[in-house]
Amino acid sequence: MKTNRLLLGLLCICVTLVSCQNSSKDYTAKVEDEIKVPTKEEKIRRGEYLVMTIGCDHCHTPKKMTDQGPVPDLDRWMMGHPADATLPKIDPSQIGPGKWLLFHGDLTAAVGPWGISYGANLTPHETGIGNWSFEQFRKAMTEGKYKGMDGGRPIMPPMPWQSFKELKGEDLRAIYEYLMSIKPIDNVVPAYTPPDRIQ
Numbered sequence: 001m002k003t004n005r006l007l008l009g010l011l012c013i014c015v016t017l018v019s020c021q022n023s024s025k026d027y028t029a030k031v032e033d034e035i036k037v038p039t040k041e042e043k044i045r046r047g048e049y050l051v052m053t054i055g056c057d058h059c060h061t062p063k064k065m066t067d068q069g070p071v072p073d074l075d076r077w078m079m080g081h082p083a084d085a086t087l088p089k090i091d092p093s094q095i096g097p098g099k100w101l102l103f104h105g106d107l108t109a110a111v112g113p114w115g116i117s118y119g120a121n122l123t124p125h126e127t128g129i130g131n132w133s134f135e136q137f138r139k140a141m142t143e144g145k146y147k148g149m150d151g152g153r154p155i156m157p158p159m160p161w162q163s164f165k166e167l168k169g170e171d172l173r174a175i176y177e178y179l180m181s182i183k184p185i186d187n188v189v190p191a192y193t194p195p196d197r198i199q
């Protein structure tokens with residue numbers, strides 16, 4: 001009888017130990033799941049999702065005409081305003097506060113009281129953001145500094161960096177990783193034109 005009790009006691013201890021071990025294993029797996037660091041590939045996919053849903057291509061990708069109207073030209077994805085494009089004549093008397101803002105037909109150039117701005121080359125080519133550190137990218141996107149440089153001029157409208165400064169650090173990083181993974185395109189975007197030089 002005594003032996004039986006002893007055995008039963010031992011069995012109970014074993015069962016408790018095993019179940020404790022299992023639940024602590026489950027717990028560790030859960031915590032690991034929660035703090036799982038995304039792989040580079042996962043960051044790129046997240047960045048692609050953000051770029052597609054935010055619509056950076058509206059201003060940073062030239063368009064081509066199809067039967068359904070203008071669509072982003074995937075061969076020139078994110079290369080910014082084409083270096084060889086010519087803008088139609090601008091009538092400066094139509095531009096100014098309370099007057100018109102103008103967009104080039106493919107949305108990669110815009111004219112307003114700030115002057116003429118051109119969608120930047122965001123491909124990983126040296127004429128784009130190929131030589132940029134993540135810190136530069138963060139500064140451009142959240143502080144509106146041209147080329148992400150401390151002493152850089154302010155980034156002009158219609159680049160909506162004032163909205164992008166709300167993006168979380170990991171989302172900015174994901175967008176950067178995605179842009180660094182796309183096809184590099186050689187395209188020197190024309191320099192920004194201040195308002196008094198519009199003709």
Ligand code: HEC
Nearest residue numbers: 054055056059117118119120140146147155156158159192
């Ligand atoms: C409504 C148009 C528009 C949208 C949408 C837009 N941009 Fe821009 N972006 C511009 C224009 C125009 C410039 C150039 C402004 C200038 O030269 O001052 C620019 C400049 C930039 C620059 C700075 C480039 C440099 O050389 O300093 C970065 C980086 C950038 N955009 C990233 C993005 C990303 C990433 C997205 C999407 C998450 C995005 N932009 C969405 C219009 C836009």
